[in-house]
Amino acid sequence: MTGAVNVLIGLAMGLNLLALASSRLPSLIRTVAVQGVALGLMPLLLEARPGWMVGAVALATVAGKGFVIPALLGRAMRAANIDREMQPFIGFVPSLLLGAGGTIAGVAGARLLPLLPEHAGTLLVPGALASIFTGFVLLVGRVKAISQVCGYLILENGIYLFGLLLLRSTPLLVESGILLDLTVGVFVIGIIVDRIQRAFDSLDTRKLTALHE
């Protein structure tokens, strides 16, 4: 079981690097969608005998992260008529190098943390750390609102990976509350992205400069 989980997390870590390297928004959105599906399937693999609640949570995650949110972002992208991240604050090669460094640091850092024996052999913690770091690089280093939302999604995916450590101990009610909040959060972000596009006729966050001291 651990093997399959590690393969999925390894895939997610590879997708992190792909997201950092992609300059075209459609491929960035696709990358995030695939990562969402990979992570959504994880609870099914982690539970020895998944009940219907776990199934429902997994289904909701896959549907939300893999299909609904990417579709929303894709629509906003087409409405704004942009498909490329131009002149990012952090270039693609430097972000890729940063991401690779972050991944290595994640693997090394996870060894320093005191983990329970059943978690020590998995890539859960390194994968979580690497994704959180990747998310931050995208949030800070990109200027298009859609890229930043993708960064936020990857950051969330990292936190979600970390949350899987607690899968067996957290009540599912709390877990689904968390999931619901995250999903609605991204919906709201999607709607605001749409409104910004209409108000500013652009999704370039560098134009959001009316408010400053």
Added chain:
Amino acid sequence: MSAALLILIPLAGALVAAAWPDERTRPWLLPVTGGLHTALVLRLLLRPPPLAPDAWFGFDPLARAVLPAVSLLFLCCALYAVSYLRIRTERPNRVFVASLLAILGLLSAGHQARHLGVLWVTTEAITLATVPLLHFNGTARAFEATWKYLLVGGTGIALSLLGSFCLGYASLRGGGGGDLTFAALAAQGAALSRPWVLIAWVFLLVGYGTKMGLAPMHTWKPDAYGEAPAIVGALLAGGVTTVAFTALLRVRAVVAAAGAGAMADRTLLVLGLFSLGVAALFLLATRDFKRMLAYSSIEHMGILVLGAACGGAGLGAALFHVWNNSLTKGALFLSAGNIRRAAGARTADEVRGMAAVTPQSAALFVAGLFAITACPPFGPFFSVLRVLRAALGTGHYTAAGIFLACLLLAFVGLTRLVFAIIDGRPRAGLRAPERRLRETAGVILPPLLLLGLSLWLGLATPAVLGDAWTAAAGVLTPAP
């Protein structure tokens, strides 16, 4: 049961508001629900209900010490909202009213949350419910502010989720059975895995600190407060930040039980002083009187965490200051809203002579200014004094010195800007402000009421409140 009603009544009110057909009468749902909520919460304040130890929600000592202030603030804002929405008939108010009521329910839930995960869920829900309120004005600037609020606030709240997971893992690693109520976590005490507790504290402090608006995570605050309607600013500054503060207090109690309380207090002290310093410097520079209120709020968040870092007495003083901050800041926001509406602008370059244009709002604004800068006999003077005494009592002499210097700078900055817009001759174009705003009882009484409450807290602090603050501080800092 009645504790649950505090959450359920406003949420039911939100549903009714969403279904209510008439635009003109819908705003009345706000004061009706707010009044019910206040009556209930005051009853619970006087007669605290028995507490189920393992319940996820409960009217515990901390909720008792803080929630009534938020309820009173909401009631005054609700009364103001009726008049406000009457002059804003060009914008549909269905989503606005429903979101406000939902926020009241969620604020009640957040203050009463006794479970780590549930606390996070409610805080995130509050963040999301505020979004439609922030861009109520529908301007490009409002959307810009909303975007920054979502991105900065969303990242902060995501980090607090990570911190919650880390704290949960600390319990699991320490042999815990997965009970993530704060009582169970604190009961584990030193058994909690220390490295994980430290990591959790860092993330939770940054996460909930972002929600509170502590510097350097405060960047969303001036934009959001500057662009949102006055009622929303008041509720953000007096209600939402309070939930984040109580969240930090609950987490701090667990961290202290794990034996890392001294470390937590040091970080709180540094963040508090840094917020005070940043706020004081920006207050000297800003020309926009609504953004000024945001910096003032950052300053007062600094005072709160500074108090929380100074032991039991400081914590009690901080809880007292929560009341003063909520009520006084509410009065300032509502009167500033009146001035902003009448003037049609909000920087000192465009606005002057408002004492002649809106005399009552201007008087309230000036009185609120003196109250919030801790002039006697208003409440903030006494709570700031208590925080200062606690800082000196715990031997933080340098911190107390910096604290006083920042208060002085903030006073200079605030008075400079307030008198620049109040004093002088009104601008020539402002001959007919009556068209924009008439100073009716509906827009004057709510801020007056809030200011009166702030004065009352200073002149005669009710004994029941003093007991509530001491009791909450006692629960959060048990004697070693």
